[in-house]
Amino acid sequence: MRLTQQIxxxxxxxxxxxxxxxxxxxxxxxxxxxxSILITPSARDFRLLTERDLxxxxxxxxxxxxxxxxxxxxxLHVAIHRARSDVNAVIHHxxxxxxxxxxxxxxxxxxxxxxxxxxPIPTAPYAPSATDELAVNAARExxxxxxxxxxxxxxxxxxxxxxxxxxxxxxxxxxxxxxxxGAQSLGGxxxxxxxxxxxxxxxxxxxxxxxxxxxxxxxSSDIAGPVRFEDLVSYGFRAGITFASLVQHLILxxxxxxxx
Numbered sequence: 001m002r003l004t005q006q007i008x009x010x011x012x013x014x015x016x017x018x019x020x021x022x023x024x025x026x027x028x029x030x031x032x033x034x035x036s037i038l039i040t041p042s043a044r045d046f047r048l049l050t051e052r053d054l055x056x057x058x059x060x061x062x063x064x065x066x067x068x069x070x071x072x073x074x075x076l077h078v079a080i081h082r083a084r085s086d087v088n089a090v091i092h093h094x095x096x097x098x099x100x101x102x103x104x105x106x107x108x109x110x111x112x113x114x115x116x117x118x119x120p121i122p123t124a125p126y127a128p129s130a131t132d133e134l135a136v137n138a139a140r141e142x143x144x145x146x147x148x149x150x151x152x153x154x155x156x157x158x159x160x161x162x163x164x165x166x167x168x169x170x171x172x173x174x175x176x177x178x179x180x181x182g183a184q185s186l187g188g189x190x191x192x193x194x195x196x197x198x199x200x201x202x203x204x205x206x207x208x209x210x211x212x213x214x215x216x217x218x219x220s221s222d223i224a225g226p227v228r229f230e231d232l233v234s235y236g237f238r239a240g241i242t243f244a245s246l247v248q249h250l251i252l253x254x255x256x257x258x259x260x
Contacts (some may be wrong), residue, residue, distance in 0.1 A: 001164055006163045011046030014093060017171060022046055025093040025155070026071035028057075029163060030081055035059045036074075037081055041068035060082040074128040079135035080156060080159060083143040087159040089166035094155035097177035102150040108180045109191025115176055116192070116200035118147045118169055126152035148173045 001009070007027055024043040028037045035060045035125040036125075040046070044053055055066035055114030057074050059081055064070045071077070075089050101108060101123070108121040124141050127133035138157055141149045148158040148169055151200070156173050183189035 002051075003163075004033075004038065005052055007040065007054060008049050010163050010167050011040060012089070013070075014170070015046050019093040019095045019170060019174060020046060025091070026073050026075040026077070026105055027092075027163075028074075028081070028090045030088045031056070037077060038179050039041070039070050039074055039077055040071050041066070041070060044068065069151060073134075075130065075132055075135040076138055076157070079139035080157070083139040084159060086161060087142070087165045089160045090157065090168045091160075091166045092155060093170055093174070094156045095174040095177075097181060098150060098156035098174050099154070101177045101215065102155060103153050105152050106180070107150075108176050109189065110197050111176060111179055111183065111189060111198045112190055113192075114204060115172060116174075116197045118172060119145070119197070120191075121150060121173060121176065122146060122155075123147045123150040123152050126154075129154065138198060150177075193218055 007029060010027055011020075014025060015022055016028070019025065020100060023043055026040050028039040030037055036056050039057055041053050041055055042050065051099055053066075053068055055064050055070040055074075057064050057070050057078060059078055062074070064074070073092055076092065080090050081087060090139060105126075107123055110116055110118070122141055124137040127137050134151065134154075137147060138151060142157075142159060147160075148156065150156050156177070158166055158173055159170040160169055180189050199228045211236050
């Protein structure tokens with residue numbers, strides 16, 4: 001599967017799992033053959049994305065190339081990719097539980113065995129959205145070795161060696177945030193100690209499928225090319241799903257209003 005197709009698939013997965021309402025959050029992937037990233041566009045529903053909607057951003061100059069504007073958080077993604085050469089994918093989401101912990105400005109310790117490879121999840125200092133300050137704050141945390149962080153009063157950001165790893169960590173960060181809130185309400189979240197984290201990290205490094213960490217495929221040369229038939233089919237399919245969901249919602253809303 002082409003890298004561009006992987007981004008589309010992950011965007012759809014974020015919506016399916018409730019980490020995005022469609023337009024919230026953003027995804028970027030490092031391009032293997034040049035110093036740039038591919039990033040999702042601004043204000044574009046993940047369910048309607050095509051490969052041609054993705055935007056290339058130069059990691060050195062910040063220059064964007066594409067038919068759409070890059071995500072408003074492109075500075076955040078560029079700063080993280082610059083800070084971590086081992087990172088090939090970044091996902092930023094605004095899911096409920098992670099955002100709740102971010103608003104409380106707490107940090108999540110390693111609470112369960114399978115979270116050992118993520119490590120503690122710190123909360124970066126507050127900065128307004130889409131600013132250089134936010135990008136600097138986040139990049140500083142990742143430069144210190146974090147694989148997932150919270151942005152104060154904002155949301156979560158995760159990184160990975162691949163999109164598959166970043167997606168797993170995005171889902172896991174939301175689960176960990178929910179576990180943390182629940183444990184705190186029951187008297188306090190008790191994290192694993194350093195030795196326990198080390199043992200579990202080694203175990204899961206061998207346990208998880210190494211296929212997820214193979215080198216990134218080349219970027220599709222069709223991004224800025226003519227619209228292909230499969231793009232039209234894919235777009236029509238996703239648009240149909242979105243329209244059907246809207247109609248269902250309106251019908252249920254109407255039935256609720258007229259219910260005696």
